[in-house]
Amino acid sequence: MYQILSKAKLADKIFEMVVRAPRVAHKCLPGQFIIAKIDETGERIPLTICDYDREEGTITIVFQTVGASTERMSFLEAGEAFEDFIGPLGRPSVLCLEENLDKTREKKIVFICGGVGTAPIYPQVKWLKEHGIPATVIMGSRNKDLLFYVDNMKEVAEHLYVCTDDGSYGFHGMGTNQLQALWDQGDRFDHCVAIGPMIMMKFVCKLTAELGIHTEVSMNPIMVDGTGMCGACRILVGDEVKFACVDGPEFDGHKVDWDAAMVRQQQYKTAEGRAMLALKEGKTHHGGCGNCGGDR
Structure with a gap:
């Protein structure tokens, strides 16, 4: 059993939990995820790791x-x-990754997070700061009431820009509008990480392709089973079939077929849709990863 040490409500329908899981905490790195299961009848829920404490095992x-x-x-x-x-x-x-540190230090990095995408971006920015690498963060939300981790992000980002769709806090507009404004002011980035709703990531990639900024995206939002067996997170990256939970969750956003991914995500929600996808996709419908670890 994995005890919940603390729980907090961060915003409407958004919660934070600190869980004792020492073996996970000992091995994890930013970008990875866990699968939580409440009880023996519960559904498997894949969630990106928001933070970890190796000493405390949380x-x-x-x-x-x-x-x-x-x-x-x-x-x-x-x-x-x-x-x-x-x-x-x-x-x-x-x-x-420690082996990429020299290359990472050469990059001017911007993170763009939308909604709950703030959570998986936070540990990456925190890790970079701990290794002396500055990063700019653009946080986006529909309105002020849905924002969370603003103070946390201020502590780890070199520059933080907060924007809301309705203008109730910070910059009035979306993350793409804020990025374009920074670019127009002379801020030049060569690496972007975008995490949030699929439609947000699609339009971030559209803009960064125009600006010539390499962009990584996290496809964690489309995961269901989290092991490559259900086929829910099957995507096309370039000409290759990939599974977010096994091959990702991060991919080159400029190579993701966003339109196909969003249509497939809607189709996967119904039993008939899943049956049709299985028929059309054949052997590539399921990941069949065989690479799942576990807290052991």
């Missing part, structure tokens, strides 16, 4: 209630526990 997760399983999860309180808390899974961010 993992911080942030989640939004979007269905029955995450709603059930939101009812858990400090002192209760998850039956399963598996990880770390997925590949770490390419920026947060």
Whole structure:
């Protein structure tokens, strides 16, 4: 059992939990994710690691209630526990690898996060700061009430720009509008990481392609099973079939077929849609990864 040490409500339907999972905390890196399961009948819920403390043996997760399983999860309180808390899974961010440090130091980096995408971006920016690498962060939200981790991000980002769609806080506009404004002012970036809703990442990539900024995106939002077996996170990257949970979750955003991914995401929500996808995709429908780790 994996005890919940603390729980906080960050915004409407957005919660933070700190969970004792020492083996996950010992091995994880920014960009990776865990799979949480409330009890033996619970659904497997893949969630990107928001923070970790190796000495304390804890993992911080942030989640939004979007269905029955995450709603059930939101009812858990400090002192209760998850039956399963598996990880770390997925590949770490390419920026947060010791072997890439020299190349990373040469980059001028901007992160763009939308909504709950703030959570997986935070550990990357924190890791970079710990290694002396500055980063600019653009945080976006529909309105002020849905913002979270603003103070946390201020502590780790060299420059932080907050924007809201309705203008209730910070810059009035979307993350792409803020990036364009910075570019027009002379700020030049050569590496972008964008994490948030699919439509947001699509339009960030459209802009960064025009500006010539290499862009990595996280496809964690489309994961369901988290092991490559269900086929939910199947995407086309260039001419190759990839699975977010096994091959990612981060990919070159300029190579992702966004239109196909969004159509597929909608189709996957129904039993008939899943059956049709399985028929059309044949042997490439399931990942069949065989690479899943676990807290062991």
